[in-house]
Amino acid sequence: MIYKLFQAIDQTLGIQQAKAHCDVPCGIYDPIVAQISALTVVRMIDLMTDLEGKGGEKNKEYFNSMARYVAVKEEHAEKAKAEIRVIWGDFLKAQHLEKHPDTHALVHKIMQLGSKSRQAVDREAAVQFVEAINEFAQIFWEAKGVATKRAKAPYAPALELVYPAL
């Protein structure tokens, strides 16, 4: 009754709008980009180690390949950090953080591991980077109400990733 009255006023006089504004498009977030980027960092370290292990002359071909591996490692470590920052800053809300109070510390850990992965050729740190992002993915999917599973990535390096169990 009251709603119909207000609706009639709106239709005849027009009522000012109060926008409960959202980003457009709404809700397209997925930690998989960060996970794959972190995995790429590990893969680049493996390729660098393989190339070095082959021995032989340190010629321009060698330096070209090594430079490309380093560039991709740099790019993907930064990409993973950026993706996590977006989900952390834009998607996660107070109620999610209340449920997972260690999230801020986890994100800080991811940022530091990402930086370490750029600065050094440290496979252990890169694997920890993947695992910390997996932990973040677990929190993200739980916030979305989606169950998860762990499975080995179907490509090298075949490390375990957290996937939504759809």
Place this chain on the structure above:
Amino acid sequence: MLRLLKVTGNSLTPRFQTGDFVIVSKIPFFFAPVKAGDVVAFHQPGYGTLIKLVESLDPVSGELTVTGTQPESVDSRVFGPVKKSALLGKVIWHVAKPR
């Protein structure tokens, strides 16, 4: 003193949805200051009239941090704190669209 507004957008769902009507007023602020948990309407430059949930109040500047109930809400994370002078009022009556 009273202002009738029509809600559009999804940032406060499921509590407030597109098509709902609200009456906002500054009268409650004469009796109690705005506080976390209040739903308020305010003018935000570049966005127009917005309706959001008050998350916190800066005790020094008196500025409000506003939020939505949806992750994609455009709120103080995007446009920063809201000055008290921008407030149009607190929601004192909510008439939900029949669903």
